[in-house]
Amino acid sequence: MTKLRRKIYMVAGYNTISMGTGRKEFNPKKERPGLEEYIREAGQAVLKQIGGAKNVDEGVIGNFIASRFNRQANMAGFIPYIDEGLRYIPCTRVEGACGTGALALAAGIKSILAETAEVVLVLGVEVQNTVKAIYGADILAAAGWAKERKTGHAYFFPGKFSDRSKAYAERFDREKTRAAMAKWFTNAIENARLCPTAQEFHNTTKDLQACGLVTPNPKGFVDSLNVFDCSKVSDGASSIAIVSEEGLRRCGIDKKDAVEVMGFGMAEDDITKPPTDPTVLSTTKVAVKKAFESAGVTKDQIGTVECHDCFTIAGVMATEAIGFAEHGKGIDFVLEGNTSRTGMVPFNTTGGLIGWGHPTGATGVHQAVTIWEQLTGKAGDAQITMKPERPYGLTINMGGDDKTLVSIVYKKAE
Amino acid sequence: MNYSEKLQNVTVLGAAGKMGSGILLLTAIEMADLSLLPENKGKLFVLNAMDTSSEALKGLMKYLKTQVLKAAEKKVIALRKVYEDRADLIDNSEIIDQYVEDVLFIVRPTTNLEAAYESTVIFEAIKEDPELKVKIFTQINQNNKKSPWFCTNTSSIPINVIDSKANLGGRVLGVHFYNPPAIQKLVEIIKTENADMELVEFANMLAKNLKKIVVPSHDFAGFIGNGHFMRDAQYGIAQAEKLMATASFPEAVYMINKVTQDYLIRPMGIFQLIDYVGIDVCQYIMSVMNPYLADENLHCDLLDKMLEIGVRGGQNSDGSQKDGFLKYEKGRVTGFYDLNKKAYVAVDEFQANCDSKLGNPPASVQPWKAVVGNKKKEEVFVAYFNDLKTFDSMGAEIARNYAKRSKEIGLKLVSDKVAFSENDVNTVLLTGFFHAYGPINNY
Numbered sequence: 091m092t093k094l095r096r097k098i099y100m101v102a103g104y105n106t107i108s109m110g111t112g113r114k115e116f117n118p119k120k121e122r123p124g125l126e127e128y129i130r131e132a133g134q135a136v137l138k139q140i141g142g143a144k145n146v147d148e149g150v151i152g153n154f155i156a157s158r159f160n161r162q163a164n165m166a167g168f169i170p171y172i173d174e175g176l177r178y179i180p181c182t183r184v185e186g187a188c189g190t191g192a193l194a195l196a197a198g199i200k201s202i203l204a205e206t207a208e209v210v211l212v213l214g215v216e217v218q219n220t221v222k223a224i225y226g227a228d229i230l231a232a233a234g235w236a237k238e239r240k241t242g243h244a245y246f247f248p249g250k251f252s253d254r255s256k257a258y259a260e261r262f263d264r265e266k267t268r269a270a271m272a273k274w275f276t277n278a279i280e281n282a283r284l285c286p287t288a289q290e291f292h293n294t295t296k297d298l299q300a301c302g303l304v305t306p307n308p309k310g311f312v313d314s315l316n317v318f319d320c321s322k323v324s325d326g327a328s329s330i331a332i333v334s335e336e337g338l339r340r341c342g343i344d345k346k347d348a349v350e351v352m353g354f355g356m357a358e359d360d361i362t363k364p365p366t367d368p369t370v371l372s373t374t375k376v377a378v379k380k381a382f383e384s385a386g387v388t389k390d391q392i393g394t395v396e397c398h399d400c401f402t403i404a405g406v407m408a409t410e411a412i413g414f415a416e417h418g419k420g421i422d423f424v425l426e427g428n429t430s431r432t433g434m435v436p437f438n439t440t441g442g443l444i445g446w447g448h449p450t451g452a453t454g455v456h457q458a459v460t461i462w463e464q465l466t467g468k469a470g471d472a473q474i475t476m477k478p479e480r481p482y483g484l485t486i487n488m489g490g491d492d493k494t495l496v497s498i499v500y501k502k503a504e
Numbered sequence: 505m506n507y508s509e510k511l512q513n514v515t516v517l518g519a520a521g522k523m524g525s526g527i528l529l530l531t532a533i534e535m536a537d538l539s540l541l542p543e544n545k546g547k548l549f550v551l552n553a554m555d556t557s558s559e560a561l562k563g564l565m566k567y568l569k570t571q572v573l574k575a576a577e578k579k580v581i582a583l584r585k586v587y588e589d590r591a592d593l594i595d596n597s598e599i600i601d602q603y604v605e606d607v608l609f610i611v612r613p614t615t616n617l618e619a620a621y622e623s624t625v626i627f628e629a630i631k632e633d634p635e636l637k638v639k640i641f642t643q644i645n646q647n648n649k650k651s652p653w654f655c656t657n658t659s660s661i662p663i664n665v666i667d668s669k670a671n672l673g674g675r676v677l678g679v680h681f682y683n684p685p686a687i688q689k690l691v692e693i694i695k696t697e698n699a700d701m702e703l704v705e706f707a708n709m710l711a712k713n714l715k716k717i718v719v720p721s722h723d724f725a726g727f728i729g730n731g732h733f734m735r736d737a738q739y740g741i742a743q744a745e746k747l748m749a750t751a752s753f754p755e756a757v758y759m760i761n762k763v764t765q766d767y768l769i770r771p772m773g774i775f776q777l778i779d780y781v782g783i784d785v786c787q788y789i790m791s792v793m794n795p796y797l798a799d800e801n802l803h804c805d806l807l808d809k810m811l812e813i814g815v816r817g818g819q820n821s822d823g824s825q826k827d828g829f830l831k832y833e834k835g836r837v838t839g840f841y842d843l844n845k846k847a848y849v850a851v852d853e854f855q856a857n858c859d860s861k862l863g864n865p866p867a868s869v870q871p872w873k874a875v876v877g878n879k880k881k882e883e884v885f886v887a888y889f890n891d892l893k894t895f896d897s898m899g900a901e902i903a904r905n906y907a908k909r910s911k912e913i914g915l916k917l918v919s920d921k922v923a924f925s926e927n928d929v930n931t932v933l934l935t936g937f938f939h940a941y942g943p944i945n946n947y
């Protein structure tokens with residue numbers, strides 16, 4: 091991918107709470123906000139920061155599968171629901187399973203590049219606590235190939251990543267792999283405790299590492315993952331505006347409050363094929379490489395990463411796909427503390443999918459919002475200090491089992 | 505003995521009752537699981553849910569459906585394997601629904617006793633009426649050509665009495681579930697001297713497959729569970745009556761109930777437990793046991809008096825507690841019955857006064873909830889009961905004597921050859937009554 095032909099910024103991000111087990115206010119027996127409330131909350135919060143609906147040229151909404159969780163399709167129709175002023179603007183809904191959010195971002199970026207819009211309102215949303223986890227697993231399995239469902243595990247996706255984790259542990263180091271996954275979990279929760287919208291914000295568990303080390307129980311769950319290795323079931327929405335230079339001016343936003351999109355990479359793999367090597371996230375690798383080339387940066391300039399840790403093992407393997415660690419050394423990289431908030435490259439500084447939450451269709455947008463907050467100094471208690479030699483932020487959003495990938499490189503706008 | 509063949513045609517009598525419904529649920533799932541084994545393909549499994557109340561059977565089928573659904577959701581990982589060959593069942597939801605259908609398909613609700621004439625195994629959980637049980641067993645035995653096995657859930661009737669009166673030739677066993685059977689882990693198995701050993705083997709295998717803890721008990725009225733509980737209750741009632749010399753009726757009941765719960769670190773006080781089981785049920789079980797007890801009189805006038813007025817305790821069909829010695833509102837105790845006033849007195853009216861009379865328990869006390877799951881509870885009890893020994897308060901005094909009496913009852917069950925061992929007595933109290941420690945201890 092070549093260098094971007096126009097300057098592109100992201101501004102005015104907003105995350106709702108990631109609602110689900112773990113949050114004190116969550117009660118599965120009581121009525122909760124639905125798609126409408128989450129979309130409106132996130133959308134209005136962005137509009138407020140960009141001078142209102144009148145400044146928006148186009149809307150993109152990412153949602154994975156409300157058609158089954160909420161009996162709702164035609165999601166683009168909820169963009170005008172946010173504000174009367176958005177009626178009749180062009181709107182699109184995109185879907186790429188758990189990679190949906192960043193696909194929405196990419197669609198927005200492309201509109202700006204195509205000069206068909208100067209300000210794009212991007213949202214991601216998912217409301218998944220409408221069914222029990224065991225039935226949610228059926229719905230989420232649609233992120234894989236439907237023809238594999240029959241032979242797949244009851245918990246289909248945990249099953250897929252359990253297989254990856256097993257292969258990785260067998261090939262490299264069983265104990266270290268478990269320890270690194272536990273460390274990943276520990277980092278995630280510690281970060282989430284600093285972010286009031288995180289699903290694990292209220293988590294008070296003392297010995298996190300011990301939780302992470304719990305031996306998996308194949309009778310109750312999958313072979314090689316325990317429940318702490320998994321992101322939870324979440325409801326939530328995130329939103330951000332993607333704007334051109336003109337868009338910035340129109341919305342009256344100062345550059346210090348914006349991040350610039352330096353480059354991005356997208357890659358897709360065949361959904362019907364199993365991974366060539368289960369210990370490698372090969373599509374992620376391609377997408378990150380393209381993003382780096384597009385932005386003209388190397389891994390050594392990346393100061394913080396939001397990666398797609400739907401499972402702890404995916405987080406560990408992402409460190410290798412980015413190039414921070416060699417194949418098989420991601421476990422050491424994590425165990426040495428490089429990805430923790432005080433480490434060389436803090437990963438998932440508000441908890442990532444494991445700690446912050448994973449409202450599937452919103453996750454890619456949430457990642458962008460987090461990077462925007464960190465690079466513009468709006469991350470509150472979760473704020474990290476960017477090192478001058480590593481001024482770039484990176485997001486990786488993944489749909490399915492390393493199938494639908496979008497990676498984006500950001501920098502504080504100058 | 506062919507376990508699975510024996511379970512191809514089963515009847516549960518009193519299937520819509522408290523115990524019957526749980527036994528039916530467990531049996532239905534066990535039978536369905538057998539029917540789904542590859543080697544049993546094409547074989548017919550039938551479970552008759554027999555009860556005289558048509559209305560109750562309707563409720564039973566509803567209960568069964570929700571419970572089986574829950575069970576299916578829990579074991580969907582295993583179920584996906586069971587239905588591996590069914591190409592049409594793909595999602596968890598489809599597999600779960602199919603399983604629920606398969607279990608319910610086995611169950612035939614009926615009000616006709618004749619259904620049992622074809623069964624090889626008969627579980628019985630009708631009301632605790634010796635004559636009725638004998639009459640029904642006799643009738644089935646005379647009309648059933650398969651020499652069926654009878655598993656009775658009686659709480660108190662000696663099994664050999666049923667055996668000889670119904671002329672069953674050893675084909676009867678006490679398989680005594682605890683309430684509620686689907687949740688309670690304990691099953692007492694009571695065999696008579698001429699019990700069919702194949703039946704004993706079958707019952708043990710079934711209990712194991714249902715993941716129950718089996719405690720064998722000798723065939724003596726009340727067996728271990730009620731052998732302890734009924735005497736413990738009788739003692740508690742007597743202690744309350746003693747207190748009534750200086751305290752009002754509700755105060756006395758309150759104090760004994762409090763000591764037996766808080767000072768003895770039990771899940772509930774003795775009067776609450778009597779309410780839970782049902783005052784009528786307690787009275788009845790005592791009356792069935794009493795004729796078999798040579799050297800004691802197991803009877804409480806107080807229970808008769810309560811029942812005369814119509815205060816019975818027990819549970820509503822939704823599982824909530826009916827008022828008895830105590831008054832319950834939304835699961836909380838709000839009052840105590842006053843037999844003299846024939847009305848409930850609000851607990852706040854006398855609680856503080858009684859509490860100060862009893863005095864505090866030693867500081868090392870912990871609530872039952874906090875210790876029951878504690879791996880080091882042994883240490884807690886050693887320390888607490890040691891403090892209790894020398895502690896000077898009215899509550900401590902009552903508690904000491906109560907614990908002593910409870911131990912005596914336990915030891916007597918062993919020396920009377922009701923229980924095979926002290927350990928069995930403790931297991932029954934720990935698992936069947938959720939006590940945090942066994943009555944036979946050295947604290």
Ligand SMILES: NC(=O)c1ccc[n+]([C@@H]2O[C@H](COP(=O)([O-])OP(=O)(O)OC[C@H]3O[C@@H](n4cnc5c(N)ncnc54)[C@H](O)[C@@H]3O)[C@@H](O)[C@H]2O)c1
Binds near residue numbers: 517523524660683
């Ligand atoms: N409730 C307990 O805590 C408990 C515990 C262990 C054992 N038991 C024993 O289990 C048995 C049943 O007790 P329960 O508490 O479930 O009683 P219950 O009253 O809840 O159930 C009895 C059921 O039997 C039915 N019934 C009555 N006469 C019948 C007949 N002639 N034929 C078929 N069905 C008939 C009733 O309609 C009712 O549904 C008793 O022997 C009791 O001692 C009870």
